[in-house]
Amino acid sequence: MKAHFSLGDQEAQQALNAIHTELLKRNKTAVIAIADSHGELLALRRMDGAGLPSIQVATNKAYSAARLGEFTGDTGKAANTQGWSFSYYGELKYVGWDGGVPVWHQNQVVGSVAVSGLAPTEDRELAELGAKAILDHLNLELIA
Template identity: 50%
Template sequence: MRTESTLDYADARAAIDAMRRELENRRRAAVMAVADMRGELICLERMDGVQTTSVRVATNKAWTAARLDSPSGDVGRAAQQQGWDFCYYDDTRYIGWGGGLPVRVGGAVVGGVAVSGLSQEEDIAIAEIGVAAIHTQSGDRS
């Protein structure tokens, strides 16, 4: 029997709450998404005033980060540098824009956190806050 670890709703809520607080402090708005180890959505929050297209982008960034165990922006840069198309993955959910980060606990990927609606740099910075909140919640400092 194989046992797998994944994020749960409490982890996702901790990440979303931490990211929202930071966005409110910065007087910014975005879409925040947290996915389980397979990239499936656990929790999503769209703040007022954010374009609706950012919902799908944030969801896909979290999917990509969790499924490929890599920041979504790194995936996009690798595709561009190597000259291959995302059709290679045969799933339109994979995305190469920055702002999706894998979450690792105890060395294993347990999910993904993503932000969309700001610049890629801001999306990444806010997503890092969400990952840190999950590590605090779990007691893991990976």
Template identity: 50%
Template sequence: MQAIINGFGIKKLGSIDIVFMFWLVKLMIAQPGTLLMNSYFQLGDDEARIAIDRCIAELKTRKKTGSVAVADSHGELVGLLRMNGAGFATATIATNKVFTSSRLRQPSGDLGKAAAEGGWDVHYHGDSRYLGWEGGAPVFFQGTCIGSVGVSGLTGEEDFEIAQIGVAAILASLD
């Protein structure tokens, strides 16, 4: 019998416990971090600035105004910019587009299409922030959705096109 000290005192261990502990230590040495933490990428303020700057530049090139939002993989807002002259509602709509896109890991317009085809309400998901309009584009990096970019203020097709430009800018910065 062996004895180890735990948080409450001394505990006697049998041979099965010692074999298990040996196996556990061996596994942790062979594959460090596998039992202790999962790591993943998440969009942050640096990526939000890159996407917003690139989308705003494209909006200016087209002589249009709008709002650009960037969210993390949970749909929580990381960055938002409403251009001078853009409608007040565009900021909320862009924010809801990135929420939808990140949470569902698909373009926000796909929800609206599915709802129309299925005959159900977009708010079927139980949260009023879900929005079925085009313009929210997920960012996939190494096979995982790490956030999304959303644009509002133009047609849905144009919003989505410009959001994809923001996604491409983020992905180019990660290489």
């Protein structure tokens, strides 16, 4: 039998609050999505002024990171470098833009954090900040 771990509402709130606070410091807006171990949404925050397309993009980044267990930007780079399409997976929700970060615990993905609406590197940086907030709350380390 295998034990299954997954993020919950409390961990999602840790990530949302950390990212939201940082975005306010930077005077920027974005969409933040937190998913459980299956890639299903636990929380979504669209800040005032964030673009509507970023809602679906952030949701899909969180889904992709949790389901694939990879940083979404790394998956996208591999697809471009190796010349394969995301249709290879048979799932239209997978994306390869930076900004989706898996959260690991005991060698399994327990959820993910995603940000959309800014430059790809900033989306990823903020998603990592959210993942770190979760892991700090749980006294764990980020696996990159």
